Amino acid sequence: MLIDWFTVGAQVINFLILLVLLKIFLFDRIKQAMDQRENNIKERFDKAKEQEAKAKESRESFEKKTQSLQDEWDARLKEADKEAKERRESLIKEARDEADGLKKKWQNALEQEKASFFDRFKKQAARLIFDTVEKTLSHLADTRAQDQAVKKFLSRFEELDKDDLPRKIETQPRVSTGFELSESQQKSIQKAVSQKIADLENIAFDVRPELVFGITFTAGGKKMTWHAHDYVSALEKQINQAIESKDHEPQKQ
């Protein structure tokens, strides 16, 4: 007979024993180890995920801080730029003002120098003209320029209206000249003035070199002058115009 029932029973028991033993030593242990490892991996994965989240958070925080610092940097840079611009403009303005002031000062100094120069020029020119005229007249007409000047002054004085003359004379009348008057010239002036103005006491004469070739009469707040400055002033004017026209011409190279 192919089947032995005792063997069948024994094999059933053997199988059940094997089932229990393999359950204990194989399946349960392997399953437990697999579950444990799966849990470990899951824990690691969770931990990694958590760390990733933390890292992400840190990164975002860092990016925010960086952005904040960048914004602050930009704001400060902008402010510094603005301040630098303002400072630059202020310095430029100061420099410009200073330059303008210096230019103005220089122009004033130039004007003063020019005025001084022309003043000296006038005096010297007048003196030269007077000397030249004096020499020319003495050589050609056998007369002195001073005499002609006094004569001219007297003729003009005689032509004066009553309104031009002083009415009340409280201080001593004065005749100033740029050259020394001779006694006869002083007398003739005294005489001419006395004829025009009554109750006139003695006239004071003095020499003022700056008048050069001029004669000035001062009495009772009135003043009458004749001098060669008008001619010299015309000359000065012409020289001035010549200088200015030369200054304004474009420079040719």
Add this chain to the structure above:
Amino acid sequence: MNFMDIKQISPDQVVFFQYHFITLNLTIVFTWVVMALLVIGSWLVTRRLSTEQKISSWQNILEILVSGIQDQISEISRQKAKRYTPFIGTLFVFIAACNLLTVVPGYESPTASLSTTAALAICVFISVPLFGIAKKGLGSYLKQYIQPTVFMLPFNIMGELSRTLALAVRLFGNIMSGSKIVAILLAIIPFVFPVILQLLGLLTGLIQAYIFAVLAMVYIASATQVQEHSDTKTDTKKDNNQ
């Protein structure tokens, strides 16, 4: 060293000790050998299991084996594998080990004995109602035998018995015939050809182990799922009546 001659069909016939009906035959001895190998091997591998990422190659092999069995169970039963893994796994591992050890000279597979395959089939035959009752209860399990009508009861019982018989005979026939063919060919053509057939026998043995385990799982799954179908039908009927 050979314990059997060509005339002996089953290792049951090689008896070492007998006292009344108690016999110690080659089937039981080699069963113990296989059991000892499996248990000692399992103990050796699983005594120091690693729960870290790096594991030993033996642990890796066992994990592949166990997870493969679990996957198959889940795929067939559409249920959680944990409950059925020890039973189905032991069936597969025992049969596979019995069949694969045929490469050892002098070894006779216990599955070449109808007593062993019958014992395993009886275990399946008993486990099917046990799993069914454990899962759905006694009443629900027994109700499946009278489904769809009460007249199907004898046919269902016959079906249970015949499939158990088929389970036992299929495994016995395949393994016994394989070993006999190799033995006969070894006598006729002693070179090369028996080696090829031996290798083929290993493949057949492994396939038979897989078939036995899968069929056992199918029977268990049908025992737990048939009840669900009948419950669904009953519920549908109730809904229609309402």
